[in-house]
Amino acid sequence: MSQCMWSCSPWPKHGGQAEALLAHFSLPADHRLEDFSANLNPLGPPAWVSDWLVKQLADIERYPAPDYSAARQAIAAHHHLQPEQVLLTNGGAEAIFIAAALHAGKRAAIITPSFGEYARACFAHRLSVAELALPAPHFTLDIDSLLAGLNGIEVLFLCRPNNPTATLIDISAMEALLDHTAAIGCHVIVDEAFIDMVGKPPQQASLAPLLARYSHLILLHSMTKFYTLPGLRLGYMLADTAAIKAAESHQPAWSVNHLAAELVAPLLKDDAFARRTQRWLASERPRMSQALSELGVDVVPSQACFFLIRPGAEQRAAGLSSDMLFERLLHQGVLVRHTHNFAGLDGEWLRVALRDEPANRRLVAALKKVLHDCLR
């Protein structure tokens, strides 16, 4: 995959980046925008976090504890693992790059469409990349064709639930995949950045219990999505102790700052916040799924805190594209996520984040108006 794909496009690489988009579409820099492009938990961060951070500020004059033992113990207890199976990272993004570094120079495959950082990390660490495409419009995995496509592959990256499709490969398919990859000597790296949004208790949704059976499995987590801390950066890797030891050697010393590292244990203890988030997802996700479908757009069933949508068949036949929808929504003050840099989507779809109910209703109203104006 060439580097140009990531650097030559007029579309920004990630969500947000409103300034660049406003300039690109010749809108004034102070045009008001509501952001549905970044897939973060709208209920966070937990209310106590800012006071807590202020209290910790005195300690920034010291280096963080080099092995982050309190944070590792808290994460290990959360997943019923040993602290030696945990590497604390500077966001899920650092965990992705360390996972690629562990397999530098190998033949990788990525299940696409998916988060672009896997391809960037592979490029940075000289892995060759094959794409194994999930077919539109449902993006569900056919396990037999996946297994057939793994010949010669030494490491597989996949995201569960997947960004941007919000689909989840079920545990039985994952077990079949892990049995097969163990037999052919292919490592499996599963990004669980959105696993806490699935709606089941994390113990049932995460593959962490499978680490005891599969030493070729590596799990990557982000705490910035669920706890809404993207500016602080917090993530981790789970794997067997040998893989974690090897991973440590690829991480710069003190990679995670003191404030983020100290925050891990209190965040994981905040059951009330987790329950509130689950309640919001359980009511708002089906409500929005239905509200979007009623507008006639195609909606991929979501197991995460965002939806992949595109104009429905009739709307496409009438000449409406996702690019047009994106631009018209921008004019209406709504920023959604384009999909031009998701392999296999090529801008044909849009990703919209789930926010709180009043914001979601504003999104549906804006979409309704745009669809009406475009199709009348």
Ligand SMILES: Cc1ncc(COP(=O)(O)O)c(C=O)c1O
């Ligand atoms: C699937 C996936 N994994 C990892 C990350 C990176 O998360 P973090 O902000 O914790 O680095 C993202 C961010 O968008 C993501 O979508």
